[in-house]
């Protein structure tokens with residue numbers, strides 16, 4: 525959903541894993557929504573370097589790329605599941621305005637994004653970001669599940685953010701149960717997580733002029749590093765991409781004249 529913390533999640537992950545705050549993904553300073561396009565952000569490249577860092581993290585051998593997306597309204601529009609399916613099939617290039625795509629029909633979308641951008645590229649997870657202070661968007665959950673299951677059947681991980689905005693434990697528990705039921709993840713502690721993220725409201729550096737911007741927070745880091753372990757768990761697998769179609773030999777055309 526718009527403003528749930530998708531871009532903040534990417535920046536917070538980087539903060540927890542590397543210990544430095546970078547605004548990798550542009551996030552909103554208020555509750556208004558800012559991300560309009562699908563954007564690809566490299567966290568660790570194929571040499572396991574952080575972007576702009578000369579040294580790789582020792583013994584770390586995963587390259588990690590996040591794709592940030594615009595928020596979707598809570599509706600079962602077939603366009604939303606089609607956008608998710610086409611993205612996961614590597615057909616929608618980074619930089620595409622997703623808000624504009626939402627008004628198109630599934631057929632228009634399939635024809636617009638007919639070919640794969642990169643045959644090597646695969647998506648390993650969908651991270652569905654839910655805000656603890658908002659009602660569970662059941663229609664959108666169905667649309668995204670349907671999009672993720674088509675083709676590669678990419679596993680969905682659910683992260684409930686803004687735990688701090690739900691101080692009443694009973695309300696929070698009710699919300700969590702609703703979300704678990706919507707995703708059919710009751711009892712699943714690997715693919716369902718709850719946390720707060722790094723944000724101005726909770727973790728600002730005390731000195732406004734300091735370049736560090738966000739103050740490290742051990743509780744948030746602990747949650748995020750547990751999420752990281754599940755996100756990068758190789759046992760949670762998407763289906764391998766189907767091989768590109770091999771060109772069929774064309775039958776020799778023959779013409780019978782009589």
Ligand SMILES: Nc1nc2c(ncn2[C@@H]2O[C@H](COP(=O)(O)OP(=O)(O)OP(=O)(O)O)[C@@H](O)[C@H]2O)c(=O)[nH]1
Pocket residue numbers: 525526527528529530531532533550551552553554555556557558559560593594595685686687688689719720721722723724725726
């Ligand atoms: N209090 C609190 N605020 C948060 C938390 N996570 C994110 N925020 C704030 O929520 C607002 C929206 O965050 P974004 O990361 O821009 O959300 P988004 O889902 O990327 O938004 P769009 O891409 O525009 O749909 C920002 O002001 C964040 O600072 C959290 O855990 N607690």
Ligand SMILES: [Mg+2]
Pocket residue numbers: 530531532550551552558559592593
């Ligand atoms: Mg965003």
